[in-house]
Amino acid sequence: MYVIARRGWEIPEREATPAHLFLNRRAFLGATAGAAALAVAPQLAFAQRVADLPDPTKDLYPVKRNEKYVLDRAITDEAINGAYNNFYEFGSSKTIAKAAQALKLRPWMVKIDGMVEKPIEISIDELIRKMPLEERLYRHRCVEAWAMAIPWSGFAFAELVKFARPLSSAKYVRMETFLDPTVASGQRQTWYPWPYVEGLTMEEATNELAFLATGAYGHPMAKQHGAPLRLAVPWKYGFKSIKSITRFSFTDKQPKSFWEALQASEYGFWANVNPQVPHPRWSQASEEVLGTRERRPTLIYNGYGEFVADLYKGLEGERLWA
Numbered sequence: 521m522y523v524i525a526r527r528g529w530e531i532p533e534r535e536a537t538p539a540h541l542f543l544n545r546r547a548f549l550g551a552t553a554g555a556a557a558l559a560v561a562p563q564l565a566f567a568q569r570v571a572d573l574p575d576p577t578k579d580l581y582p583v584k585r586n587e588k589y590v591l592d593r594a595i596t597d598e599a600i601n602g603a604y605n606n607f608y609e610f611g612s613s614k615t616i617a618k619a620a621q622a623l624k625l626r627p628w629m630v631k632i633d634g635m636v637e638k639p640i641e642i643s644i645d646e647l648i649r650k651m652p653l654e655e656r657l658y659r660h661r662c663v664e665a666w667a668m669a670i671p672w673s674g675f676a677f678a679e680l681v682k683f684a685r686p687l688s689s690a691k692y693v694r695m696e697t698f699l700d701p702t703v704a705s706g707q708r709q710t711w712y713p714w715p716y717v718e719g720l721t722m723e724e725a726t727n728e729l730a731f732l733a734t735g736a737y738g739h740p741m742a743k744q745h746g747a748p749l750r751l752a753v754p755w756k757y758g759f760k761s762i763k764s765i766t767r768f769s770f771t772d773k774q775p776k777s778f779w780e781a782l783q784a785s786e787y788g789f790w791a792n793v794n795p796q797v798p799h800p801r802w803s804q805a806s807e808e809v810l811g812t813r814e815r816r817p818t819l820i821y822n823g824y825g826e827f828v829a830d831l832y833k834g835l836e837g838e839r840l841w842a
């Protein structure tokens with residue numbers, strides 16, 4: 521039972537951490553002191569040095585913009601965007617950018633498994649260099665009713681699917697974020713169902729809008745945005761756009777996401793943006809544009825209906841919006 525998390529996204533961490541859990545966390549830290557002693561091992565010291573090198577894909581940026589995807593608002597200022605994030609692995613406030621710098625980006629392996637012709641593990645650098653990179657301007661709508669606009673760099677999810685060669689019986693792709701409580705303080709909060717998990721149907725993953733971002737603002741992705749690989753599905757609430765992905769598993773079972781596991785009455789599998797269906801605790805009719813005082817009406821599918829509305833025909837009986 522995740523009693524604490526029931527209180528929702530926007531609760532300050534100090535309020536969401538009752539004493540007994542805080543004490544458990546201290547016990548956990550004690551237990552990891554032994555692990556810290558291991559850090560003197562030469563191979564770990566080497567891994568640390570590799571992780572501190574400049575991004576090995578830096579030369580690929582900026583990438584050419586695909587002009588097909590246009591915005592109805594200005595791009596959110598990078599400084600504003602990079603200082604207001606959701607990345608629960610590093611805390612439940614919006615100011616996790618500093619803590620997220622603890623994330624080690626190399627070596628970074630991506631596992632592709634489940635219902636595929638041949639499971640593989642590939643380094644992020646090899647994967648990025650195999651993919652056709654482009655820049656896309658996308659809107660992002662958080663379920664908390666704030667919104668922004670970002671120039672992502674990356675590749676179409678469909679390209680990863682082609683590379684993965686899933687079996688025709690695969691119906692979903694399940695994604696997983698890294699799991700390392702030694703760098704991600706949030707992952708020491710054991711009442712969350714780590715690691716962060718999200719999922720798409722195969723039709724959603726191969727829809728032209730589904731994008732795997734490796735960079736933003738013309739350079740490799742900042743850690744707080746989910747480097748080195750993060751999903752961008754702009755017609756869904758932001759929590760679907762999983763950060764710092766390490767694994768793609770093709771499956772015939774609908775994946776249960778992190779937020780659904782935590783609070784199924786508030787966060788569902790589909791999570792398509794819909795102004796007419798309120799979140800159980802607040803309205804979704806309008807949104808605040810980050811960096812401005814502006815409130816705008818929320819658009820169905822976040823304005824991307826022309827690309828995705830057909831995906832949901834005949835599914836009206838499902839809980840599409842939560």
Ligand code: MTE
Pocket residue numbers: 604605606607608609661662663697716744745746758759760761762763764
């Ligand atoms: N991915 C992971 N692994 N952990 C998270 O906490 N938060 C989600 C999504 N992806 C989250 C995540 C939510 S709620 C939002 S709104 C976006 O990331 C925020 O992305 P941004 O910080 O780059 O704006």
